[in-house]
Amino acid sequence: MFIEFGQKELGLKLLLPARLQKKIHNHVEKYFPKESGGIFLGHYADEGKIAIIDSIVIPKLFDSSAINFTRRVDDINMIIKKQYEKSNGCIDYIGEWHSHPNCSNNFSEQDYKTMQEISRDANVKITTPILQIVSVYEGLLEDQVYVFHKNKLFPYELYKH
């Protein structure tokens, strides 16, 4: 079962398996009130119009505090490379997710800069990375997904569960 997101302005769709959303939420709750996060691996369909998330990777090593989450790039890059090779180049890095404990799920200035860097990174094939932010406030978890496109973060809308 997929959770379906849409971005009307850009005509894009995003499919996130419900079990992966649950996995993310469990992880976010486990680390609350510290920030936590990871990356999305996936592939595209319909000439890049549909992004399908296949798995999430939670870094083994990370610096976690209430306001910051830093990926340990080496650890993560090795996992991405392995998945890429295993799937014959079908499954690759397509974005990031992290939590905002006691904070809204709007992206921060740092989040914007990070996504811009990723989109420009010569080692990353995609130029339109996805960002999911999970806010945790008074025990409630709320997702907001964005896609970085032409120097802007566009919000995705939830279509259906």
Ligand SMILES: [Zn+2]
């Ligand atoms: Zn953030």
